[in-house]
Amino acid sequence: MMRRFLALLQARNMEFLRDKSSLGWNVAFPILLVFGLAAIFSGDSRPMFRVSVLTTPAELAKKTDSGPGEHRFLQDPFIQFTEVSDQQLAIGDVRLHKSDLLFDPTSNHYWINLSSEKGHHLEAILLGASSTSPQRLEVSGDPVRLIDWLMPGILGMNMMFSCLFGVGYIVVRYRKSGFLKRLNATPTRAVEFLAAQILSRLLLIMALTVAVFIGTNLFLGFRMEGSYWLLFVTACLGAMALISMGLVVSARVSSEELAGGLLNFVTWPMMVLSDVWFSMEGSHPVMVAISKALPLTHLMQASRAIMLDGAGLAEIMPNLIVLATMTLVFLGLGSWWFRWQGD
């Protein structure tokens, strides 16, 4: 059994590595995107000052609108105020430069990041607008550049396409060409064939992703607050969920056109709704619910939490559990539906 599995694994690896055009595109595409977007977003294009205003959860729940409060500072039309209830989370946002200043009108405290230029301007405006001097609290931390936020999305998107098309499309092509029928005439079992396809794609996509990450990191120095090992494990689990999804799509189809349509049908919602290019935070609850049902969303959320917030295993465990569950469900469905020949 192991001999057959290894033979199929080696053959698939050779086929992929010798397909220079496909291999080149798998490497070039994410690199071009990372550097292209880094160049486009290298300046800070945020037009507004952003201030978080601390309030209690009860007050936040009572609010019917999100308008500013009574403090004169809070009336400034050129500042974007966001009411928050979790003080630690809000302080974390100031540390990461997601917010330029945190103000608590109740206790008359404010937090600024020592390295934030906008924070210092806002401090002057706040002091000028206050009748009593609010107490200053300082935090420190480097800003999260847009490219730091986008980079997991770009690599995740590349993994998604490579996993889904690299397994789904290939299995359909094998079925259409009759190669699966030929394998079926040997003692090969479906589980051996499928396991070889999964492991081959997992090894190759992880090798490529790690190489692209290291290569681009040398030039752009991405923010990495957490553990590289945890990020690697998360990426592996995400890749497994996406590969398994590809197996479900390709379980019976023998038309490449239909397979292409089905694969686009599952990839495009993830492109839009899985936090690849923008966060779904604050979107309509239905859209957020759909987003949560997609594996790429959990890969994105977990990897950003590790890289940008330094999240540990406990913090991203819910995402990992969802990815593992999806992997098991998709693998089960894909194996159950799998046919050597088309219907």
Next chain:
Amino acid sequence: MSTLNILEISQLIKQYPDTTAVAGINFNVPEGSCFGLLGPNGAGKTTTIELLEGLIKPTSGSILYRGKPLGDDFRQQAGIQFQSTALQDFLTVRESLELFHQLYDHRLPLQQVIEMCDLGELLDRDNRKLSGGQRQRLLLAIALVNDPQVLFLDEPTTGLDPQARRNFWELIQRIKDDNKTILLTTHYMEEAAVLCDQLIIMDSGKIIAEGTPDDLLNSHFEDVIVELPSDLLPESLPTELQQQVLHRNDLIEFASNDVNQLIVSLQSMQVPLQQLRIRSRTLEDLFLQLTGKELRA
């Protein structure tokens, strides 16, 4: 050839929603024989061979391999060459052979297979860059890597030029000499006549004739064919000659039980006989007589 049957097929039926591809056939394949399945397109021979290969399930009926239903033993001991098989892209001939070689428990030394199928000079060639004949030799080699007890060949020479076809026949003959059982489907009657010890002729999913090639011909024909160019004879022939005409286009064919009498009749009409040819009945004649259809690819 042994008297034991390696495959026993009884009441085999394969029904699809809109057609019955195989309609209750029975036959046995003796061990060590080359067994031919003949028939025109749509006769059901590819469906039959795929049922025997275990690739599709019958609607009803049974297929026994060495007295048991098809199972893991059969998968290990069968060699199969489809009409056309795609291999993995970007692999060489050697790598394609090695891949399939690893899939079996009992294997011939790869070098022996390579020599048997004359692939030595092609080993490092991308399998997508082989000619038709070279590709068929590779596919046959893949079917032989497990030293099969029974070898299925589904129209293995379709599309090959006459030279490549004859080379392939020599190869099959060598495999036959090793006492392997071969199941062969073909459109070429000459191929069946050269290679097959026994054959069945199928039409519309049924067996319409079976036996050795000689037995089949002897049981259906007592005459021989006499051929002459048509333009050597008048349009209107005497009744006793007209009754013997089988075909008339560029050639006129007489089916005759008494060649001497026929020649005397032709001489009496002062027909020149320099281009006269006499041939025995062939399997193609038999098929035409049984079905009225031509055996074409």
